[in-house]
Amino acid sequence: MTRPRVGIIGNSYLLDDSYPVHAGGTMNSEAVADVSGCMPLMIPSDPRFVSVDELLEAFDGFLLTGGRPNVHPNEYGEPETEAHGAFDRARDAITLPLVRACVERGQPFFGICRGFQEVNVAMGGTLYPEIRDLPGRMNHRMPPDGTIEEKFALRHFVEFTPGGEFARLMGCDKVMTNTLHGQGIKQPGQRVVIDGTAEDGTPEAIYIKDAPGFTKAVQWHPEYHAPTDPVSRPLFEAFGEAVHSWAGRS
Numbered sequence: 001m002t003r004p005r006v007g008i009i010g011n012s013y014l015l016d017d018s019y020p021v022h023a024g025g026t027m028n029s030e031a032v033a034d035v036s037g038c039m040p041l042m043i044p045s046d047p048r049f050v051s052v053d054e055l056l057e058a059f060d061g062f063l064l065t066g067g068r069p070n071v072h073p074n075e076y077g078e079p080e081t082e083a084h085g086a087f088d089r090a091r092d093a094i095t096l097p098l099v100r101a102c103v104e105r106g107q108p109f110f111g112i113c114r115g116f117q118e119v120n121v122a123m124g125g126t127l128y129p130e131i132r133d134l135p136g137r138m139n140h141r142m143p144p145d146g147t148i149e150e151k152f153a154l155r156h157f158v159e160f161t162p163g164g165e166f167a168r169l170m171g172c173d174k175v176m177t178n179t180l181h182g183q184g185i186k187q188p189g190q191r192v193v194i195d196g197t198a199e200d201g202t203p204e205a206i207y208i209k210d211a212p213g214f215t216k217a218v219q220w221h222p223e224y225h226a227p228t229d230p231v232s233r234p235l236f237e238a239f240g241e242a243v244h245s246w247a248g249r250s
Helices: 026-037 050-060 088-104 114-122 165-170 230-249
Strands: 005-009 009-015 019-023 041-042 061-064 107-110 126-128 154-158 175-177 185-186 190-200 203-208
Touching: 005 088, 009 088, 009 154, 019 041, 019 050, 026 041, 026 230, 050 088, 061 088, 061 114, 061 126, 061 230, 088 114, 107 114, 107 230, 114 126, 114 203, 126 154, 154 165, 154 203, 165 190, 165 203, 165 230, 185 203
Parallel strands: 005 041, 005 061, 061 107
Antiparallel strands: 009 019, 126 185, 154 175, 154 190, 190 203
16 A cells, blocks of 8 residues: 655755755654655756646645755845855745745645745745844754754753643653754745744744644654654654545545
8 A cells, every 4th residue: 555645845055065965864854754654755846847837636644844045035135145154046936925825725835944944934934043142042053063963952941831732742841952954034925834943032933823723833853763763753753644544534
């Protein structure tokens, strides 16, 4: 029996600094396959190759992954600055309308890191270009050196709204997470509910109010050790249940 299909948003890279590729972390596929119980398939996130309408018909759900390029500030009405970093306009052109379409249809998506930021921008929100430059904020960026284990190590708490969606899913109001991002939510988008924050006030968990489907997104990286991590596993299990439900609709 064919598993439901989850489209994993790919990122553009230059392999060996010369060969253009679309790629994604193996841990994303592992989380989707082993925890969500779905078939992971990579999406070349470029409107030259795929359209949003095609993706909506081809997949049962979507994983909006992290990535080094940031959402271009023109997408939320601000000028580009050096602090905004690198961009991937082709990915913007796919993911932002994809999020809006999924919200309207009730088709499930799960946003991670850049994907979290994409969800906010797609709904009309804005972003800070560099969290660590704000008064009272921590440095949420990935350590520049060290092993994968050190880069993805648990580094700060996230507190959920008591009785909120994430608290109910996790069975608690506070969890410890990794952190590997530079940007963050400035103004939440329309219907974007901030349901979890770091101790410095940075939004870390959101969903779309009154949306008919699974619309959760987190600023950390739950795909790391998702099969065994007690914070990551419930997220991918709930996402998988939503994808299976969408695939099985009559």
